[in-house]
Amino acid sequence: MDHDHENIPHHFICPISLQIMKDPVTVATGITYDRDSIQRWQSHRQNNTCPVTNQPLPTAADFTPNHNLRRLIQSWSVSDQVPAKEPSSQMKVMVVNLIKNLNNLPDLKLKSLKSLEDLASGNENNIRVLLKEVGVVRAMITVVVSCYQNREIVGLKEALGVLYRVRFTQDDTRSVLSKHGRIISSLTWVLNLDACDETKKEKETYPVKSHLITGFENGEIGDKDAASGEIPGSRKYKSDDTKTSMKLHAIVLLKDILHEAKSLVLERLDSDFFKTMVLILRHRESNNLEHGIKEVLHVMLTTCSWPRNCSMMIDSGAVFELVELELGSPEKDITELIMAVLFHLCSSADGRAQLLDHAAGIAMITKRIAKVSQKVDERALMIISLISKFSGTDGVLKEMMKVGTVEKLCMVLQVNGLHSYSREKAREVLKRHSNVWKDSPCLDVTLLTRYPN
Numbered sequence: 001m002d003h004d005h006e007n008i009p010h011h012f013i014c015p016i017s018l019q020i021m022k023d024p025v026t027v028a029t030g031i032t033y034d035r036d037s038i039q040r041w042q043s044h045r046q047n048n049t050c051p052v053t054n055q056p057l058p059t060a061a062d063f064t065p066n067h068n069l070r071r072l073i074q075s076w077s078v079s080d081q082v083p084a085k086e087p088s089s090q091m092k093v094m095v096v097n098l099i100k101n102l103n104n105l106p107d108l109k110l111k112s113l114k115s116l117e118d119l120a121s122g123n124e125n126n127i128r129v130l131l132k133e134v135g136v137v138r139a140m141i142t143v144v145v146s147c148y149q150n151r152e153i154v155g156l157k158e159a160l161g162v163l164y165r166v167r168f169t170q171d172d173t174r175s176v177l178s179k180h181g182r183i184i185s186s187l188t189w190v191l192n193l194d195a196c197d198e199t200k201k202e203k204e205t206y207p208v209k210s211h212l213i214t215g216f217e218n219g220e221i222g223d224k225d226a227a228s229g230e231i232p233g234s235r236k237y238k239s240d241d242t243k244t245s246m247k248l249h250a251i252v253l254l255k256d257i258l259h260e261a262k263s264l265v266l267e268r269l270d271s272d273f274f275k276t277m278v279l280i281l282r283h284r285e286s287n288n289l290e291h292g293i294k295e296v297l298h299v300m301l302t303t304c305s306w307p308r309n310c311s312m313m314i315d316s317g318a319v320f321e322l323v324e325l326e327l328g329s330p331e332k333d334i335t336e337l338i339m340a341v342l343f344h345l346c347s348s349a350d351g352r353a354q355l356l357d358h359a360a361g362i363a364m365i366t367k368r369i370a371k372v373s374q375k376v377d378e379r380a381l382m383i384i385s386l387i388s389k390f391s392g393t394d395g396v397l398k399e400m401m402k403v404g405t406v407e408k409l410c411m412v413l414q415v416n417g418l419h420s421y422s423r424e425k426a427r428e429v430l431k432r433h434s435n436v437w438k439d440s441p442c443l444d445v446t447l448l449t450r451y452p453n
Contacts, residue, residue, distance in 0.1 A: 004316070010013055012073050015052050016041055020077075021278070025063035029053045032066050038125070048374070067170050074129055095119070099139045106154070113158035120165040128166050136162060137172050141180050148186035153193070157246050160190070164249040173260035184257065184265075184273070190250040191276050193243060194287070214275060244288045251280070251292040251299075258302050266303050271312045274303075278316040281325055297337035304344040310351065319345050319354035321362055326368070335372050339379035346383050352391045355383075362387070362396070363403040369412065374422075381412070381425040386427045397436045410442040 012033035014021045021034040023166070029050040033041075048057050050233055101112035116125060119127055130136075143159040176183055177427055257412065258266065280289055280296050300318070303309045313319075319342065326338045342365075344352035355361040362384075369380045383406060389397065412426040 005048075009076070011069070012076065021073060023071070024066040024073070024260070026066050027063060028056045028057055032069060035063060038063070039310055057070075065170070070168070071169075074125075074423065077125060090311055091127075092134060094129060095134050095136070099134065099136060102139055102143065110155050110158070113155045113162075116140075117158045117161045117165075120162045131162070132172075133320055137156040137166060138170065141176055141183055143181050143375075143445055144190075145180055145186045148182065148189045156190070157242055160246050160253070162384055163253055168253070168256045168260065170260045171259050174262075177261060177265055184254065184269070187250040187254050188273050188276050191280065193246070193248050221419075240288070241439055247289060248292045249285070249288075251295045255295040255298045258299055263306075267306055267308065268314075269303060269309060271315065274309065274312040274318070275316045278318050278321055279315070281321040282317075284325075293330075294334060294337065297334065297341060299342075301337060301343045307348070310345055313352045314345055314348065314354060319361075320358055323355065323358045323364055327360060332372055333366065336375045336379075337370065339376050339383070343379045343382050343386075346386050349390065352387055355392060356387070356396060362399055362405060366400075366403055366405045366408050369408050370415070377412070377422050378425075381422055381429075385410075385429050388432055392433060394436075397433055401437060401440060406437050406440045407442045410440075 011032075012020050014024075014037050014138050015031065016037040017032055018036070023031070023035040024032050024164075025035045025342065026032045027038060027050060029052070031050055031052045033051075040053075042048060049055065050057055089154055095116070098116050100114040101108050103109075104112075116131070120131060120136075140159040140163045143155055144163070147153055147156045147159070182319065277296050277300060279290065282289070284290050297314060304313060320336050322342055322345075326335060330338070333445070342351075346355055357367075365383050369374050370377060384400075388400070409426040409430050412422055414431065
């Protein structure tokens, strides 16, 4: 927004970008920044200090969303202080009527959904604020849950598109989960639409003949089917691109919901949910879902703090798929998420066993040390420490020598400038197995006492 800074409340301005904050977050020092700006400050400059106070920030920086400030900024942005035109009362009435039409005949319902999606897709934020005010979030969730319960997908793309563009606040999430307990199952179902097509051979019914024109002209639908408005068998409803778009929207919405969900919700997730997350990782390329991987990893990180969830992830093959994903040399933020999730999973014996069963497991963890970021260094060293302490058989310790883990630990111990936590973890592992690794040419026993506890 190109507003005159003299008219903008100073606490709406990000201290880094000097622009109005879109997603204000508060860091450990109590200063609020725009999320994108503080993340770029840390990643691009490798700077773990607060830009305003110059005080150190935690390595794994936890940002607290400032919801009150965000609501103030949104309210101010659609007020008379901004040149943008406020939605008229006629617009509000129109949107309310569109929502009411969702309870009418199927053809009118679909037309109304398309109109709401068009409104949400526009560039004017004040229209999206209006949509939320009149209850479009609740209405779209009702549509998504209804599609899930009836196993039909007419209108599903439009409802997901509206939700994706309007998004959830913390208050929205709590309201949604209290009134629509099946929304998580519904979004998970969206992610499994291909499986539904292949195994359940669901019958998909179309509300009006206009939706059958393309299939009729292509000879995919006979005269009788076109007249009845029904498509037999398990023929795909939309193109692959449309289905991919629906899935990407569902992944983002799941991430938003679970990020704000209370522990009671996270504790009740079932094995099918985690199987779906792992399948997305496994088939990301064939399903064109590469752009949703970061959201899936965020979901896994949000939910893996509970041992029960970790166990279900491991049973679904999560460790193997995470290693495979990392072997593809993803971007830095993806690697940081992978290592964070792997650390939680390797806190259990089954998780460590799965990592060790992968031929490149230990080698991959080793190679990432001192190559990506301080966050990755710390997580990788914690994983190696867990393996050496609880799963350090003779075979595992020999493999660590073979793939260069011992050499990398020695390097961490000697390199100046690395965080003291990293040096301490490396020293701890080397001391623990110095009798096995004593013949390693890189291991200098004096290094193990140079940095006291």
